[in-house]
Every structure is written in structure tokens, then in C-alpha cells.
Amino acid sequence: MCTFVDMSPKSSASLKGGTNPKISEATVSRLPAYFRALSQLADAQQIRVSSEELAALTGVSSAMLRKDLSHLGSYGTRGVGYDVEFLRYQISREMGLNHDWSVVIVGVGNLGRALAHYGGFGSRGFRVVALVDADQTLIGTKVKCGAEGKTVELLVHALSDLEEVIKETNARLGVVATPEQSAQAVCDRLVKAGIRSVLNFAPVYLTVPEGVDVRKVDLASELQILAFHEQRKAV
Amino acid sequence: MCTFVDMSPKSSASLKGGTNPKISEATVSRLPAYFRALSQLADAQQIRVSSEELAALTGVSSAMLRKDLSHLGSYGTRGVGYDVEFLRYQISREMGLNHDWSVVIVGVGNLGRALAHYGGFGSRGFRVVALVDADQTLIGTKVKCGAEGKTVELLVHALSDLEEVIKETNARLGVVATPEQSAQAVCDRLVKAGIRSVLNFAPVYLTVPEGVDVRKVDLASELQILAFHEQRKAV
């Protein structure tokens, strides 16, 4: 959608074109936060931002922020700071968010439905294109997707049609929001159908072949980690 | 609830009693996974487990697992492995899961409701004791909490009653599931009401005073990280 050709304040600068050879995992995990903060600033019409300010908005140190950004390229101006729109665009390009990613959600229970409704996706480069579930009473029903703005109604497809649905919608990202028991089987089928990036909400470790990425979000784990620290405070 | 006195296979062993002085953050972040896997094994009646097996179930190397566990104490038996129930209990004790933690959820939208329904909490040391929202049309309504087994209906309280609700329910953990715009204000009030551990689902960095822990779960960020790697694969 974005068709930037040159929105750089210094178009002849030595920009590292294309994707960068090696960005550390720690840096990658922080890029989304930078991207979000920059989007916020852009919405608020702010033109420039310093590393100090952006760092405060994302909870990292300014030095770390600068080092992270330096891995993408030299996009700031000494004595001035960073151009909000420009930096935002560079990060989005680096992360592949300049085009939309199609997402298939497997498991349309409470969590799956909440994910489908989640407004943050659309505005951040993702589009839920398919819903799949094994529950006969859900299959064929329609579920609203996306938050205010543009909501779309999506049909819930049968789990048995998973491969076909993925092929038709060209989904690249799979979300597993099924019960623990079926998560691994669902994941196997996603992989078989060509999905190589999986976001797992089921509380199990998913085994996948090499070349497939899995990220896990475990609500209980997060609370347990908090509980651990909370317990320490009591002493 | 648990009133273990001695379930150790070697009761006279030199157990490091109480909480341990220093466990690295990386280790803490993995303990929930070990705990979950051990619970699974216990459900399946398995008595013993080797570091190799438990590591495979949680996606870490066996060496790392052993080192992690060694920070809690020497709970294994060389040549044999670990006693499933015993190790599970030791981890739960170390993490403070031998008693329930009361959780207040602020924001009863799709996500908040999904969290309330989430079955994983009850079985892992947490109990949702209060729901709070600012939406007049939701206040006073009842929401089912907990999954199959024992569900409880909870009244949605007004945001203005937040402090009172926390006091009455004695909640220690706060979950922020509000829109981005109100997250910081809600967090401030949680902290003022005495909450020192916050789980944040809103896509903003929350600023809190020292001594308060915040953990963030950002669905869009996780997908973006996946997208980043996915893009790399294409090349």
C-alpha cells in the first residue's frame, strides 16, 4: 500500500538498501515496540524524535535504542534526532510490514474470537483471512473480524478443510488457539500445508521441523513469573 | 491448600529450604514451562523423568534444564533422574504457586472475557476474583469465569470502584485488558490501590514506580517478529 519512493530528508545518504544480513534476536524483539511508538508519534503529528524520547516511550535505555537502530542503518541525524515518519517506514520495511500478512486462526473459542476482534492487527500489517475450528456447532457460523473501522464477517471453516483454506487465502501466518490436546496435531497440519510461522497460544511446546518458527504466548506463564517476583517482595 | 510435609524420596537430603537468594531472570522465565510439563507427566502417572526427556518436552537443552534446576536445589538423583511429583512441588513452592493468587482483570472486552474464561488459570495457581470495566452497559452484568470444572459468575464492577474492589477481594495481581488509551491511567490506579504486579495486554509501555513489576503481552508484536523472520526466509 505504501508507495514511498523517497521520503528521506537526505535522499543521497548511504542507506543500506534491502534487508540486513544479521540483526540480533534481542533487537528484533524490540523493533515492534519502536514501530508502535513511532506510529503513535506520527498520529500525533510529531515530526522528529530523539533517542532519549523514543527510549522513554518504549522502556529501553537510549543507548540500547540507538544501537538497535544502528543495525538497520544510519537513519538519524546527529544533533537533531530521527524523522518520525522516515524511521517508522524504515522499520516497517525491515520487518516486512509494508505489505499485509495473511493470518489464519485455528480455534475459534473465546481466545480465538478475541484475537479475531483484536483491532491492533489491521493497523499493524496483518489481516485475519480465515477462521478454522473443529467444533461442528461453530462451523458455518460467521464471526466479526477486526475492530471499529472496517470489520469483516468471516465464515468459520471446518478443520478438515484447513489445507484448502490456507491455499485459497494464501495465508502465511498460523495462529494456534486450540485446546492444549489438539495443538500439536493442528500445528503439524499447518506446517504440512506450507505455514512456516506459527503463533501458539496453547500451553504446550510445539515440535516443528527445521525452518519453521514458533512463538509462544502463555498467559499462565506470565502470571507465574509475576507471582514469583511478587513472592520475593513479601520477604 | 497443599500441605506437603515430606514427599521427598530422600527426606534427610540437604534441601535448601525457603526461597533462594538469586535465580537468574532467564531461569525464572523457563520455570513455568517446566512446571507445566511436570504437571502433564504427573497427570499421566509418570513417576520419574530424566533431564533429557523434560528438556525435550519444554524445548530447551538438557544441560540448560539441569543448570536451571540446580539453582533451586539438588532435587535429582544421579543415574536415575527426577521424581516428577517432588520436582513439580519444589518448583511450585519456589514460584509461590502452593497457594492461590487473586487476580483482578480490568477491561471486560473480548480479550478480558477470554482471559476470564481461560481454564489454565485455576489449575496453575490463579483465581480471577474481580472484573472491572468503565463501560456503563457492562457494569452490573455477570460474566462466567473459569473453564469447565468449576465456573463462577462474577459481577462486573465499575471502574470507579476499583480501589474498593481490590481491597475487598485482596487481589495481588492486576491484568490490564483495556484499550491503549486508558491503560496507563488504569495502571496508575492499580498501583495506587496497592497492586505491585501487573500483566499488560494493551499495546503501550506502562510507566510504574520502582518496586512494581509489569509484564507485557503484545499479540501484534509477536506476529511482527514472526513476519520479520518469515520475510527473511523468502530471500
Place this chain on the structure above:
DNA sequence: GACGATTTGTGCTTTTTTGCACAAATGTGT
């Protein structure tokens, strides 16, 4: 056009985390 105030980008150091390899401890079988 030079000066001072900023703010980035980065070399270097310190800390944290991971990985390796093996001695120490346990159970088994003879």
C-alpha cells in the same frame, strides 16, 4: 565562518546467558 549546544553512532567493557565436557553419585548385575 567559527563556536557552542545537541544528539547520534560506535568501540570497548561488563554482565548475562548459553553450551560443553566431565567428575561425582547412584543403581544394577554378577
Place this chain on the structure above:
DNA sequence: ACACATTTGTGCAAAAAAGCACAAATCGTC
């Protein structure tokens, strides 16, 4: 009682991440 097969616990090395401090670059002003 002893040799042997396991499997843990851990010292040490390597790698990754975070933090510090400052030189280099830029802007505004005189």
C-alpha cells in the same frame, strides 16, 4: 564387593546482550 552403565550437577569457555563513554556530525547563532 566390584565393575559398569546411567544421569545429575557443575566448573569453565564461548557467545550474546547490555551499558558506558566519547568522538563525530549537525544545527542555530553571532
